[in-house]
Amino acid sequence: MSNVLFGLFAAVVLVGLVYSGASLLTFTAAVGAAALGFYALGGLGTVGLTIFAVLYVPVAVVLNVPALRRGVLTSPIFKAFSKALPAMSQTEKDALEAGDTWWEAEMFGGKPDWSKLMNVKYTELTADEKSFLENETEELCKMLDDWKITFELKDLPQEVWDFMGKNKFFAMLIAKEHGGLGFSPYAQSCVVAKIATRSLTASVTVMVPNSLGPGELIMHYGTQEQKDYWLPRLVDGREIPCFGLTGPEVGSDASAIPDTGVVVKRNINGKEELGIMLNFSKRYITLAPVATVVGLAFKLKDPQGLLGDASKTDYGITCALLPADTAGVQIGRRHFPGAVFMNGPIIGRDVYIPLSSIIGGREMAGKGWRMLVECLSAGRGISLPALSAASGWGMYLATGAYARIRRQFKLPIGKFEGVQEATGKIGGLTYKLEASRVLTATACAECAPSVVTAMMKYHMTEMMREIILRSMDVHGGRTVILGPRNYLGQAYQAMPVAITVEGANIMTRNLIVFGQGAIRCHPWVLKEMQAAQNPNKAEGLRDFDKAFFGHLGHIFNRAMRALVLGLTGNRLAKSPVSGEMAVYAKALERRSAALAFTADVAMGVLGGELKRRERLSSRLGDVLSHLYMATAVIKYYETNGRNKEELAHAKWAIEDSIAEIDKAFVEFNRNFPVKAIGGLLNFVAFPFGMGKTRGPSDTLNAQVADLMMERNVFAERLLDKVFVGEGSSDPTGRILEAADKLLSIEPGYSNFLKAVSSGKVVGEGLEAQLKDAVAKKLISAELAQGIREYEPIRFDAILTDDFSKDYLRTNGQIPDEIIEAKPVSEYKEAA
Numbered sequence: 001m002s003n004v005l006f007g008l009f010a011a012v013v014l015v016g017l018v019y020s021g022a023s024l025l026t027f028t029a030a031v032g033a034a035a036l037g038f039y040a041l042g043g044l045g046t047v048g049l050t051i052f053a054v055l056y057v058p059v060a061v062v063l064n065v066p067a068l069r070r071g072v073l074t075s076p077i078f079k080a081f082s083k084a085l086p087a088m089s090q091t092e093k094d095a096l097e098a099g100d101t102w103w104e105a106e107m108f109g110g111k112p113d114w115s116k117l118m119n120v121k122y123t124e125l126t127a128d129e130k131s132f133l134e135n136e137t138e139e140l141c142k143m144l145d146d147w148k149i150t151f152e153l154k155d156l157p158q159e160v161w162d163f164m165g166k167n168k169f170f171a172m173l174i175a176k177e178h179g180g181l182g183f184s185p186y187a188q189s190c191v192v193a194k195i196a197t198r199s200l201t202a203s204v205t206v207m208v209p210n211s212l213g214p215g216e217l218i219m220h221y222g223t224q225e226q227k228d229y230w231l232p233r234l235v236d237g238r239e240i241p242c243f244g245l246t247g248p249e250v251g252s253d254a255s256a257i258p259d260t261g262v263v264v265k266r267n268i269n270g271k272e273e274l275g276i277m278l279n280f281s282k283r284y285i286t287l288a289p290v291a292t293v294v295g296l297a298f299k300l301k302d303p304q305g306l307l308g309d310a311s312k313t314d315y316g317i318t319c320a321l322l323p324a325d326t327a328g329v330q331i332g333r334r335h336f337p338g339a340v341f342m343n344g345p346i347i348g349r350d351v352y353i354p355l356s357s358i359i360g361g362r363e364m365a366g367k368g369w370r371m372l373v374e375c376l377s378a379g380r381g382i383s384l385p386a387l388s389a390a391s392g393w394g395m396y397l398a399t400g401a402y403a404r405i406r407r408q409f410k411l412p413i414g415k416f417e418g419v420q421e422a423t424g425k426i427g428g429l430t431y432k433l434e435a436s437r438v439l440t441a442t443a444c445a446e447c448a449p450s451v452v453t454a455m456m457k458y459h460m461t462e463m464m465r466e467i468i469l470r471s472m473d474v475h476g477g478r479t480v481i482l483g484p485r486n487y488l489g490q491a492y493q494a495m496p497v498a499i500t501v502e503g504a505n506i507m508t509r510n511l512i513v514f515g516q517g518a519i520r521c522h523p524w525v526l527k528e529m530q531a532a533q534n535p536n537k538a539e540g541l542r543d544f545d546k547a548f549f550g551h552l553g554h555i556f557n558r559a560m561r562a563l564v565l566g567l568t569g570n571r572l573a574k575s576p577v578s579g580e581m582a583v584y585a586k587a588l589e590r591r592s593a594a595l596a597f598t599a600d601v602a603m604g605v606l607g608g609e610l611k612r613r614e615r616l617s618s619r620l621g622d623v624l625s626h627l628y629m630a631t632a633v634i635k636y637y638e639t640n641g642r643n644k645e646e647l648a649h650a651k652w653a654i655e656d657s658i659a660e661i662d663k664a665f666v667e668f669n670r671n672f673p674v675k676a677i678g679g680l681l682n683f684v685a686f687p688f689g690m691g692k693t694r695g696p697s698d699t700l701n702a703q704v705a706d707l708m709m710e711r712n713v714f715a716e717r718l719l720d721k722v723f724v725g726e727g728s729s730d731p732t733g734r735i736l737e738a739a740d741k742l743l744s745i746e747p748g749y750s751n752f753l754k755a756v757s758s759g760k761v762v763g764e765g766l767e768a769q770l771k772d773a774v775a776k777k778l779i780s781a782e783l784a785q786g787i788r789e790y791e792p793i794r795f796d797a798i799l800t801d802d803f804s805k806d807y808l809r810t811n812g813q814i815p816d817e818i819i820e821a822k823p824v825s826e827y828k829e830a831a
Helices: 002-020 024-040 044-062 066-084 088-098 104-108 115-120 125-143 146-153 159-167 185-198 200-207 214-221 223-235 368-405 418-444 451-477 489-500 505-520 525-532 537-567 577-607 614-637 644-670 675-685 698-708 713-719 730-746 748-758 766-775 783-796 805-809
Strands: 240-245 260-268 271-286 293-301 315-321 329-331 343-354
Touching: 002 024, 002 537, 024 044, 044 066, 044 614, 044 783, 066 537, 088 125, 088 214, 104 315, 104 489, 104 505, 115 614, 115 644, 125 159, 125 185, 159 200, 185 200, 185 368, 200 489, 200 577, 214 223, 214 240, 214 293, 214 368, 214 577, 223 293, 240 271, 271 293, 315 343, 315 368, 315 577, 315 675, 368 418, 368 489, 368 713, 368 783, 418 451, 418 614, 418 644, 418 713, 451 614, 505 525, 505 577, 505 614, 505 698, 525 537, 525 766, 525 805, 537 577, 537 675, 537 805, 577 614, 577 644, 577 675, 614 644, 614 698, 644 675, 644 698, 644 713, 698 713, 730 748, 730 783, 748 766, 748 783, 766 783
Parallel strands: 240 293, 260 293
Antiparallel strands: 260 271, 271 343, 293 315, 329 343
């Protein structure tokens, strides 16, 4: 019996060592100690111990003596790995190594250090940034009429262009030392988002120069001469920039740029100089039709070795800056992407530029791809999440308001369960969007998180799409009919822009998130690859040995962590917080361990084939993304004071992400090509099955839906961020005004309607009914007056626009007759 108990004890100790990530030396010593223990207790005889020692000692010595281990074990593995590893171009290396990892690496690693998340200090607005939001940005929003911009002008008014240039809207990221605003990524996000709640065209116009554009590239990589000349001109609006990256033959795969620049000699003003002859064709270039300076990405070639290295004829992707009026440049025509922000093609035929036009000078020749990948984080991590969050803000407020004031079958439509299914999702996704936006903007201030920003570009724009579609469902015909009253139609029409820009979402999800994340976020894979590519083979072998055995330990540790945490119902998992969020944090930690193990097994079994199996790899990318977003929600909820009204939003958002994580795991394991391994992975991730991970319940969804129709604390926070105009000048302001007025007369208004419906109050028309209700003392005179004031506002808020045929035929060139809504009293329908 003592041997059985000792066996159980030894098993628990060994499992505990693997679970805790003990060193190889400690584990092998524990195995030897277990054998000696069995020998001492009589469970293992002298012969048995001798056989064990003959087998165990050589293995233990080889494993724990690095020099011996490298010669016996690691060297053949290293040779095989180096041979199997495909050769990488410099462009691929630059893309792989560009940018930084952040909190997502902790979740991918399977054993998150929660303090790294909870100790993050959200970026706060400085006094200057806050003033800019409250004054210049507010003033800009007042100048914008999105219907006129989109339908009548097809452009921003000139006074808007002048105002944005004068007030440095195009220079938010340019440092103050160069005359720019020097705003933080979070401040840029807030400005772009607020403008987006008023006009998509204006927000895109502002965001592009502050994301992937010449300004950022010059700031980070430009020569001093380039900084001194171009930055002041970009700051004060003398120059309007654009950046030419995509073209007819290249969209999401920007590395396949066909545009070329060839190094040539030219005689300029009697003096011979080196320059570049460019030929290019770009499209989808925002601001191109009005740009005065063009940033350009192309492949630089030097067939004659004029740059000084005869052995190097192909330098690769290079970035340059040239005036738009350079000879041979054709620019000015427009695309029509559904919105009317300036966007169009740029074509260049035999365009000559001096070498000094290369951003960063000739030393940066061929280094453009790394520059671009690192700077893409601004577009992916700041601007596009800002647009997505702004859509969520607006739809949360407007759809919640509409669901309360619009009545059908004698009830606010927001009380119907079918409508609540949609509004609850809008509320929960908006909360997730905002939590992710704030955390990611903070990350962009600390580093250049390439994996995080790719994840957020995809998922936040997809959540935006879902919110807009569900909002359309709730509003019905109210947002099908375009016009000045419609606050949703333009967002719906232009939605594909965000889905497509900065890499199409299909490509981002299927190739970038896990393809880059698996290597960059893994604690050992990149080190193994770098060791294999080290020209110093002896040094490479030492580095590979450390990385490879570290990797093996990582695999066993994460497998054991996932299994043990699953078997114990997450009880051994850590949580950085107490209260309602603790159970979620523990559940996410277990899934983090499961991801680490699953990813390692998949990469080990499928190797390079995993990249081509996009359905599989994208699901692991979804797991990582939802782990990041769910932890962002925990951080956001805790940082904002654990407000009771926010709890339902936070729970909905996290439960939705956990359900998506588990769905991705199950589909990955079910479709894994080696069925036995798929079954093993499923058991490790879910030893007792999926459990209750089915997403937010109907009850929780209804709680969020009901909160959306009130002025809850989250709604108040959003109101501080959006632009709300006064009266009929702003469609969002119109619907919110009606909802606020309704809240001021509830619940008396509902009681009045019930009295009318039941026959306790009679009368033809609203006024007669109000008089009867006051006479019968069913309502007060003050409430009756409140209802009189509310009804015209309510009716006006639910109306749709109509136009003369001439107005539509001429795109607004023939002014339309303004037809005001009739007072409710003139209509025969009762309230």
